[in-house]
Amino acid sequence: METRKSTAETVAELLATTVGADPARVRPDARLVEYGLDSARAVDLVIALEEAFGIEIPDADAAKLKTLRELTAYIERRLRPPGD
Amino acid sequence: MTLELQFGTLTEALYFEAKVAGETRGMTFVDDQGEEELVTYLQALEEARGTAAAFQRLGIRTGDPIVFVLPTGPDFLYAFFGALLAGAVPCAVSPPGGFGDLDEFAERVAGVVRYLGAPALLTTRGLHELLGARIEPARVIDAGLLRVDVAAHGASAWRPVERLPGDLAYIQCTSGSTGRPKGVVLTHENLISNVYQIGWGLEYGPADTLVTWLPLYHDMGLIGCLIGSLYWNIDCVFMSPFRFLRRPIEWMRTIARHRATATVAPNFAYRLVTTRARDEDLVGLDLSTLRVALCGAEPIDRRTLEGFAARFAPCGLPPTAPAPSYGLAEATLAVTMQRPGRGFVFETVSRAALTSERVARPVERQAAGADAVDVVGCGTPLPEVRVRVVDEEGRALPERSVGEVEVAGASVFQGYYAHDEATRAALRVEGSGRWLRTGDLGYLAGGQLHVTGRRKDILKVRGRQYFPSDFEWSAEEVGGVRKGCVAAFGIQDEAEGTERLHLLCESEVVTDEERRALAAAIADHVARRTGLRPVVHLAPRGSVPKTTSGKLRRSEAKARIVAELAAAGGSSAGASTSASTGASGGPS
Numbered sequence: 001m002e003t004r005k006s007t008a009e010t011v012a013e014l015l016a017t018t019v020g021a022d023p024a025r026v027r028p029d030a031r032l033v034e035y036g037l038d039s040a041r042a043v044d045l046v047i048a049l050e051e052a053f054g055i056e057i058p059d060a061d062a063a064k065l066k067t068l069r070e071l072t073a074y075i076e077r078r079l080r081p082p083g084d
Numbered sequence: 085m086t087l088e089l090q091f092g093t094l095t096e097a098l099y100f101e102a103k104v105a106g107e108t109r110g111m112t113f114v115d116d117q118g119e120e121e122l123v124t125y126l127q128a129l130e131e132a133r134g135t136a137a138a139f140q141r142l143g144i145r146t147g148d149p150i151v152f153v154l155p156t157g158p159d160f161l162y163a164f165f166g167a168l169l170a171g172a173v174p175c176a177v178s179p180p181g182g183f184g185d186l187d188e189f190a191e192r193v194a195g196v197v198r199y200l201g202a203p204a205l206l207t208t209r210g211l212h213e214l215l216g217a218r219i220e221p222a223r224v225i226d227a228g229l230l231r232v233d234v235a236a237h238g239a240s241a242w243r244p245v246e247r248l249p250g251d252l253a254y255i256q257c258t259s260g261s262t263g264r265p266k267g268v269v270l271t272h273e274n275l276i277s278n279v280y281q282i283g284w285g286l287e288y289g290p291a292d293t294l295v296t297w298l299p300l301y302h303d304m305g306l307i308g309c310l311i312g313s314l315y316w317n318i319d320c321v322f323m324s325p326f327r328f329l330r331r332p333i334e335w336m337r338t339i340a341r342h343r344a345t346a347t348v349a350p351n352f353a354y355r356l357v358t359t360r361a362r363d364e365d366l367v368g369l370d371l372s373t374l375r376v377a378l379c380g381a382e383p384i385d386r387r388t389l390e391g392f393a394a395r396f397a398p399c400g401l402p403p404t405a406p407a408p409s410y411g412l413a414e415a416t417l418a419v420t421m422q423r424p425g426r427g428f429v430f431e432t433v434s435r436a437a438l439t440s441e442r443v444a445r446p447v448e449r450q451a452a453g454a455d456a457v458d459v460v461g462c463g464t465p466l467p468e469v470r471v472r473v474v475d476e477e478g479r480a481l482p483e484r485s486v487g488e489v490e491v492a493g494a495s496v497f498q499g500y501y502a503h504d505e506a507t508r509a510a511l512r513v514e515g516s517g518r519w520l521r522t523g524d525l526g527y528l529a530g531g532q533l534h535v536t537g538r539r540k541d542i543l544k545v546r547g548r549q550y551f552p553s554d555f556e557w558s559a560e561e562v563g564g565v566r567k568g569c570v571a572a573f574g575i576q577d578e579a580e581g582t583e584r585l586h587l588l589c590e591s592e593v594v595t596d597e598e599r600r601a602l603a604a605a606i607a608d609h610v611a612r613r614t615g616l617r618p619v620v621h622l623a624p625r626g627s628v629p630k631t632t633s634g635k636l637r638r639s640e641a642k643a644r645i646v647a648e649l650a651a652a653g654g655s656s657a658g659a660s661t662s663a664s665t666g667a668s669g670g671p672s
Contacts, residue, residue, distance in 0.1 A: 042181065
């Protein structure tokens with residue numbers, strides 16, 4: 001079972017790995033573009049997230065996510081069983 | 085050689101091709117999941133006529149600019165030709181990619197709409213709402229609803245519009261994030277001339293198939309691939325750019341599946357597919373049909389082309405396939421190209437002579453050591469395109485002299501949209517001729533154009549000029565530096581009274597100790613190779629700013645480092661290496 005905390009932690013870790021940052025210094029409200037996630041590089045993070053959570057993230061969805069907090073909330077929503 | 089253009093306008097070309105080969109040939113679109121959809125030229129014509137009628141119902145008039153924010157796919161194709169059939173002038177802007185700040189994107193699009201005074205913008209349902217509020221009073225058209233409208237009404241209401249070769253056909257807007265946009269204005273004649281020249285250069289014939297992942301909202305995809313394939317009546321396969329970025333090897337697989345004879349991409353893509361290909365990816369991959377792999381749009385590194393040729397040689401890739409080219413939006417697209425089947429050429433010249441004497445003097449690599457630099461030949465001018473190299477006063481220079489590249493011919497643009505001053509600065513009028521000042525530096529030798537750098541990116545250290553790509557490529561040779569992720573630029577050093585070489589390099593190293601060691605190794609290596617010792621700034625993945633097509637944004641990288649140095653309260657004068665802490669851990 002994914003707990004709320006572990007989802008957030010996993011996402012933060014994957015972001016940190018993708019951009020080569022220290023996970024402890026990744027802040028939930030910093031804008032993702034500030035980490036240098038341009039369109040080509042964002043693909044790396046999307047692939048990592050899809051593999052880690054077994055979901056597919058359409059580009060149109062990714063384009064709406066501005067911060068780590070929003071990204072985490074989005075993934076939690078996607079992981080919730082339908083009708084929940 | 086005289087151009088024998090078959091058509092005066094793009095719409096004539098569409099009509100002719102639809103009638104000649106319309107039911108068998110066309111465009112295949114490969115989406116993110118790998119699903120393929122063939123649109124024959126006949127279908128394209130029918131859909132485009134219906135779209136033109138819909139645009140006319142919406143009040144679009146002859147000469148109106150229409151901004152497109154659409155992904156690569158059939159809808160883009162129909163809208164593009166539909167706009168032309170309605171006499172309108174399309175201008176494509178790239179949709180948002182990756183994670184992003186949609187507000188910034190919307191601002192950029194709104195800026196383009198205002199700049200062009202466009203009465204309408206066509207986009208996807210997803211972006212419709214976001215953009216709608218920003219661009220009033222212009223109308224936002226939902227591409228999905230437009231298709232429904234076309235299906236319901238057909239093409240019967242379309243009123244044909246007369247367009248002449250000299251009429252506007254397309255505006256290519258620069259995607260700069262700051263400042264006023266700049267639109268390159270192209271006529272039907274510009275586009276038809278250049279795609280004729282490109283196909284002639286590539287020796288296109290009825291048996292050819294082109295595969296590309298270039299998006300339709302970039303000129304190489306739209307003009308080089310879509311319009312070029314239509315004009316030459318060959319099959320063209322467009323795979324989703326995101327599919328390529330996610331799995332670069334799919335580019336090669338698509339080539340193999342379609343028995344493609346030609347492909348085209350920038351330097352970075354050849355490097356990416358080469359480094360990402362695993363040995364098992366090569367099993368059963370047949371690239372023997374690929375007679376030309378055109379490379380353009382950014383500086384070409386000899387090692388990239390050699391590496392690509394070597395990596396895929398076991399798959400039957402002809403060693404002569406890689407073909408460098410040179411071009412720019414202001415000359416529609418392509419200017420020079422290496423002819424297919426010849427293989428690419430490069431020469432080793434003296435770095436010092438290139439920059440201080442402004443002459444390309446061949447040297448023997450071993451003997452010259454750090455002074456040796458390889459320059460790839462970008463091929464010979466396309467038919468009826470004239471290329472010359474001039475000095476700062478505009479006087480033509482002899483072979484092997486380095487100066488600014490100038491281009492003349494039917495593909496040279498009309499000017500920048502509503503930017504008269506920039507237009508005057510870009511064109512040198514001489515008698516009856518117009519020469520396009522490209523801003524690129526290079527020299528001619530043996531008929532080949534050699535491009536050595538951008539006039540404005542050039543570094544000046546103690547009166548000597550240097551090309552940034554030299555330093556970047558040297559730094560990349562150091563283990564631990566990310567390939568293609570180094571930006572070189574000069575920053576004025578008060579203490580020394582001259583520019584100092586700075587390198588912003590991406591790396592994966594984490595600890596301070598590792599960072600110091602890597603920065604020192606880079607500085608040593610670059611100094612050995614080039615004779616200049618850089619100030620090295622290490623930064624995490626994703627820190628070096630690039631355009632969406634992967635071109636380095638050196639001036640943006642420079643601005644960032646200048647700001648960081650100022651914030652740190654001092655200059656790094658005297659320090660030969662600095663593992664710049666400001667860029668070490670992302671925003672903090």
